[in-house]
Amino acid sequence: MKKKSIIPILLICVFLGSISVSCKSTPEKEESSEIDSKAISDSLLSSSENLVFYSFPSSQEMFNFIRKDAELVYRTDLVNPTDNLSNYIDTRSKNLALGIYLADLSYMTLFNKTSSAYEYIDVITRLSNDLRISIPFQDQFLTRIKNNLSNEDSLAEISDQYSNKIVDYLLQNNKDKILANITSASYIEGLYLALNLVGEYTENNVVIKRIVEQKHSFTNLIKYAKKYYYDENTNAAIDLLTQIYNVFEKFQVIEEAKTTVERDENNRMVIKGGKKIVITENEYNELKQVVTDVRNKIIFNNL
Amino acid sequence: MNLNKWLLMLEIKLFSIIYKSKVMKTFKFVFVIFLLSFSYMAVAQDCVNYHSENCRWADDSFLYSRQSKSALFTPGMTSEFVITVYEEEYYIAVSGDKKLGKIRIRVKEDNAKKTLLYDNANYKYEGFFYFKNEQTKNLIIEVSSTSKKKFNSSAERNCIGVLIEFRNENNTKKKVGF
Numbered sequence: 001m002k003k004k005s006i007i008p009i010l011l012i013c014v015f016l017g018s019i020s021v022s023c024k025s026t027p028e029k030e031e032s033s034e035i036d037s038k039a040i041s042d043s044l045l046s047s048s049e050n051l052v053f054y055s056f057p058s059s060q061e062m063f064n065f066i067r068k069d070a071e072l073v074y075r076t077d078l079v080n081p082t083d084n085l086s087n088y089i090d091t092r093s094k095n096l097a098l099g100i101y102l103a104d105l106s107y108m109t110l111f112n113k114t115s116s117a118y119e120y121i122d123v124i125t126r127l128s129n130d131l132r133i134s135i136p137f138q139d140q141f142l143t144r145i146k147n148n149l150s151n152e153d154s155l156a157e158i159s160d161q162y163s164n165k166i167v168d169y170l171l172q173n174n175k176d177k178i179l180a181n182i183t184s185a186s187y188i189e190g191l192y193l194a195l196n197l198v199g200e201y202t203e204n205n206v207v208i209k210r211i212v213e214q215k216h217s218f219t220n221l222i223k224y225a226k227k228y229y230y231d232e233n234t235n236a237a238i239d240l241l242t243q244i245y246n247v248f249e250k251f252q253v254i255e256e257a258k259t260t261v262e263r264d265e266n267n268r269m270v271i272k273g274g275k276k277i278v279i280t281e282n283e284y285n286e287l288k289q290v291v292t293d294v295r296n297k298i299i300f301n302n303l
Numbered sequence: 304m305n306l307n308k309w310l311l312m313l314e315i316k317l318f319s320i321i322y323k324s325k326v327m328k329t330f331k332f333v334f335v336i337f338l339l340s341f342s343y344m345a346v347a348q349d350c351v352n353y354h355s356e357n358c359r360w361a362d363d364s365f366l367y368s369r370q371s372k373s374a375l376f377t378p379g380m381t382s383e384f385v386i387t388v389y390e391e392e393y394y395i396a397v398s399g400d401k402k403l404g405k406i407r408i409r410v411k412e413d414n415a416k417k418t419l420l421y422d423n424a425n426y427k428y429e430g431f432f433y434f435k436n437e438q439t440k441n442l443i444i445e446v447s448s449t450s451k452k453k454f455n456s457s458a459e460r461n462c463i464g465v466l467i468e469f470r471n472e473n474n475t476k477k478k479v480g481f
Contacts, residue, residue, distance in 0.1 A: 052443070053384040055370035061469070065389045167369065172351050210389075213439035217387040220441065259412050259440070261420050271388075271420060274412075274438035 056220040058167070059099075059186035060106045060160070063194065066210045067110065072197045074111040079104040080189070080299045082123045087301040091131065092233045095178055096298045098127040099185025102163050106186075107193050109156040117159050121145055128166060131178065135165040177234050180225040184237035185298055187214075187221060188244065192295040195288045201281040208284060212277045215248040236303060240294050247287045252278040350375050354464025358396035359431050365394050365468035373464035376403055379452025383445045384465075385413055388436045392470035396431035397423070397446060400461030404450030406430070408465070413441035 057065070080100050088097040105120045125142065128135070135141070141162050148154040170179040191214060198207045222241050228234040257273035264270050279287075297303055353373035370386045376399065399406040405428040410421040420442070423429050428449075446463055 053372075053382075055372055055384055055386045055467075057387055057389070058369040061366075061368060064471075065391065210439075213389070216439055216441045220385055220387055223385075259418065259420070259438075261434075264435070269421065269432065269434040271434055271436045271440075272438070274440045276438065 054220040054224040056183075056217045056224065059103050059183065059190040060110075060163070062187065062214060062217060063103070063106060063110060063190045066190075066194045066207060066214075067197075068210075070207045072207065074113050075197065076113070076116075078193050078196050079107065079116075079120075082119050084299055085123050085126065087299070088127070089301075092181070092236055092303070093298075093301040094127050094130055095181040095233060096185040096237065097301075098124065098131065098133075098166075099182035099187075100189045100295075100298060101127065102166070102182065103186040103189035103193070105159055105163060106190075109159045112152050112156055114152050114155040114159070117155055118145060118149055121159060121162060124162075124166070133166060133169055133175070133178075135162075135169045141165070177228040177231045180221075180228055180234050181237045183221060184225060184241050187218065188240065188291065188295050188298065191244070191291045195291055201284040208279065209277075211287075212248075212251060212279050212284075215245075215251065215277060218245055218248060240298070240303075243294050244287075244290055247283070247290050250286075251283055254278055350462040350464070353462040354396075354398070354466040356464075357398040357462075358464050358466035359398070360396070360466065361394040361431075361433075361468050364470055365392075366471040368393075368467040368469050371465060371467045373462055375460040376446075376448050376463045377452075377460055378403055378448050378450040381445060381447040383443050385441050385443055386467065387439070387441055389439050389469070390436060392433065392435045394431065394433050394466075394468040394470075395444070396466040397463070398430055398466075399448065399463035402450065402459070402461050403448035403463060406463055407447040407449055409445040409447075410434075411443040411445060413443050417443060 088094045101120055101124050105117060105124065108114055108117050145155065145158050148158060167179065191211065194211050198205065201208065218241065222238060222245055225234055225238050229238060253275050255275050259271060259273045262270050262272055350373040354371045372384055374382060397406050397408045407428060408423045409419060412418040412420060421432065444465060446465060
């Protein structure tokens with residue numbers, strides 16, 4: 001008898017358990033439905049199609065790759081002066097300026113030139129606050145930075161962490177559209193810095209080759225940003241990226257060898273071959289000019 | 304008091320009634336049922352950081368790539384994303400919820416033919432692999448759950464994460480001696 005009387009109670013428990021969880025999950029689901037990963041799954045589930053999504057290296061990764069093993073000399077005059085902050089009065093220009101200053105900060109830390117880093121972090125913090133990007137433990141971060149102003153290595157590491165926290169915050173708080181805008185500007189600034197560090201065109205210049213190869217990541221970034229084409233600010237960022245991409249599209253693409261997979265002497269997988277992008281001096285100069293024009297439009301808020 | 308708290312209190316009350324009835328044999332059963340009722344939580348879980356929390360990391364000579372990704376999957380589902388690989392050494396790890404079975408990861412060329420370059424099914428569904436890339440290119444990363452596909456209407460979704468790291472030459476050079 002006891003067992004029989006317990007069954008309905010158990011069923012009620014299960015029922016209530018599922019209700020309480022679904023009550024809890026509903027707002028979460030609504031809130032996070034804009035998170036990239038969930039949006040991906042939801043759209044896949046509804047369409048049952050094999051949709052493709054796009055990832056791209058961060059501007060830090062891009063710049064790190066471009067300058068790898070290259071003897072580039074740091075130039076202080078290339079970064080966007082912090083005095084320009086007053087130019088950015090609307091959301092669009094603030095998003096883009098934040099991307100520019102984040103790329104500038106990465107540039108400084110990659111070269112371990114951190115004497116002006118705090119000034120840039122201050123500007124980044126102000127723009128982030130204006131855009132309601134409130135990263136956790138922001139005050140602690142800023143205190144750590146202040147305490148390490150004389151320690152180049154620590155300052156570089158903390159500055160990198162600070163930039164990463166901003167991107168993490170945007171990803172975790174359904175702000176993919178803002179991330180698309182900020183990253184677009186960071187990529188443009190990264191290219192501008194690289195093109196100006198390398199200087200004049202020379203044949204077989206490894207840095208130029210790497211700059212040109214950014215066509216691949218630009219393609220992915222544009223396709224990622226296009227998911228948010230309905231947003232006015234993102235659309236403006238897509239327009240800026242497209243102006244540069246149109247130049248990339250002119251470059252000749254040669255398939256010297258088919259892509260193959262081999263194993264080296266350490267049994268490590270090696271992906272060989274693939275398409276190579278070839279660029280002439282005129283094309284290089286055109287790319288440099290267009291990137292500079294687009295970048296200047298952003299920093300002088302002349303969109 | 305909100306609805307959640309009220310329901311939780313009601314559940315605790317019912318649970319205590321069962322417990323007080325001293326039907327200890329059924330206690331374990333009740334506990335299991337309770338756990339099962341909460342298993343629905345998996346449906347609402349957030350996957351954003353799944354890859355960084357669950358995938359196996361490479362050693363310190365590799366750096367995290369922001370191309371890493373996590374997503375919700377249903378059993379039997381396949382999804383793809385495109386990444387850019389520079390002329391560097393890469394490490395890719397995959398991990399997924401047990402309910403999704405073994406996780407298959409395939410690397411394909413980003414062209415019309417989508418030529419297959421790597422398939423972990425050929426390596427007993429190993430959860431990580433390294434490769435060196437000699438020419439910058441885009442690659443398609445295809446991830447599949449090998450568990451049996453359920454009804455389309457099934458709401459059961461679980462996380463899969465793909466962690467991508469690249470070799471940091473500076474770290475490699477620094478790592479000598481103690």
